[in-house]
Amino acid sequence: MEQWISIAERFGLPVMMLGGVSYAMVQLFKWMANDLMRQINDNHTRIEQIIIKLIDNSKQERTDNKIYFEKVVTMLDSTYTMMAKLFKKNGG
Secondary structure, three states, rough: OOOOOOOOOOOHHHHHHHHHHHHHHHHHHHHHHHHHHHHHHHHHHHHHHHHHHHHHHHHHHHHHHHHHHHHHHHHHHHHHHHHHHHHOOOOO
């Protein structure tokens, strides 16, 4: 404690306060940088998982659309075949 008092007497109170505030600011910036880097990494991981899920959903949607399209084509084909048979029976 006497050490701090002797430094304050030697350099003055404003210089001591400047040193203390500077030290506090450096510590604050270190804490913020570490916390922000952790948050950025967490956000990166979360966004990466969302993108993977969107890609998987897109692939599933394409597969579902292909199956649906094949069903529609099959139904249209059977409808056309039925209409052709009816047309032939009715004197076409």
